[in-house]
Amino acid sequence: MTVRARLSALQGRGLRQVAGRAGWNFADQAVSSATNMVLSLLAARALSVDGFGAFSVAFTIYTFLISGGRSLISRPLAVRFAAASQAQFRTAAQATTGATVVLGIVSGLVVAAVGASMSGDLGTSLLCMGVLLPGLLLQDAWRVVFTTEGRPSAAFVNDLVWGLVQIGLVAAVLALDRESAVTVLLAWGGAALVAAVLGCFQFRGIPKVLASAGWMRDQRDLLKYYFASFITIMGANQLTLLLIAALGTAADVGALRAAQVVLGPLNLVGYALSAFAIPEIARRKLSGRRAIQAAGALSAVLVAANLVWGGIMLALPDRVGVALLGASWEPAQSVLPATLLGLVAIAAGFGASSLLVALGYARETFRINCLLAPGFLVFGLGGLELWGAPGAALGLSLAQVVVAPAIWWRVLLLMRGGGGGRRPPADGPGAAQAPALDRA
Secondary structure (H helix, E strand, O other), X not given: OOHHXXXXXXXXXXXXXXXXXHHHHHHHHHHHXXXXXXXXXXXXXXXXXXXXXXXXXXXXXXXXXXXXXXHHHHXXXXXXXXXXXXXXXXXXXXXXXXXXXXXXXXXXXXXXXXHXXXXXXXXXXXXXXXXXXXXXXXXXXXXXXXXXXXXXXXXXXXXXXXXXXXXXXXXXXXHOOOOOHHHHHHHHHHHHHHHHHHHHHHHOOOOOHHHHHHXXXXXXXHHHHHHHHHHHHHHHHHHHHHHHHHHOOHHHHHHHHHHHHHOOXXXXXXXXXXXXXXXXXXXXXXXXXXXXXXXXXXXXXXXXXXHHHHHHHXXXXXXXXXXXXXXXXXXXXXXXXXXXXXXXXXXXXXHHHHHHXXXXXXXXXXXXXXXXHHHHHHHHHHHHHHHHHHHHHXXXXXXXXXXXXXXXXXXXXXXXXXXXXXXXXXXXXXXXHHHHHHHO
């Protein structure tokens, strides 16, 4: 075999491996999303209005903490250790999962204390949630570990086991006529604990709680920007929705939420693509033209997915929409085009933002988010004043439209002349200190 033929064979094998990892990532996200949807539907049908409300509050807390845990604890693992040696990666992964367990314990104590001070379904649900949080957060952390390691099939197996166990337990609760917010939460969180323990066996190691302080200290140069970005975007988004409800009506917020439900499957594609792209880019340390091409391809895939699904939803007959959402279909329909515009804008900037994250440009990402946060408030509330819920949806989307070119402009400057392998000075210390984890 000639040298050229060997190189071609190696390239082909590499492409098949990348495609295989991408497929497992999408399969894992599909299982996770489908399981959450089934659980929510079962809970909505089986529980009383108050019971489902209590369950929803607990699930919202979980969603918030999962997002925070990924941003503030797990992301440095994907950014800095995707291409590390096996020994370094294992040490970093155990420190990451250890820090996640600490987050689960601390947040669980806070949530349980709040629940203990309240009465009714909500109080008992929060008390229960406080106990379940360490297992729930650890299960999600194993997903990040396996994906970063290049074993998304292990994440798929873990999520599949969690889904099957939780649905089986919830079905048993319903069959025994013991349905309540607490029993459904126990079935859900208990299954997560089973999957978290399974993750230890899959990884062949356990979380190192004592190494968590060292992990957070060594990654502080990244984490300070991740934390600021998380607070800025989360705070601006929630504040804008609260102000829309206060200055407009609760129905305005309901319309925005309903449109998000209609376009929800696009989140599945986005999450799966992000989970795949960030460690893959970090592992290859892409720079210059290759980095820009990869980012452009990622954006193109997500933009195409948004346009296809969005077009289908816009063309959906009213009778089908009403069958899916009931009375919420009409308000959702009124804001759907504007909401889709925002998702397309996010998709257009997705590749560039993923590149910044994967290459460790945390400060640059934070600066971009500082532009987005006031855009939510100014455009969102301005649109509400001019045109009600459709105007608010358009304003929120325009904030994304303005930011997308800014992300690409910054990426083009950073990648100019083949750059990208170097990190900004403020982003460097953690990378240099990372091997110290071996001594933790």
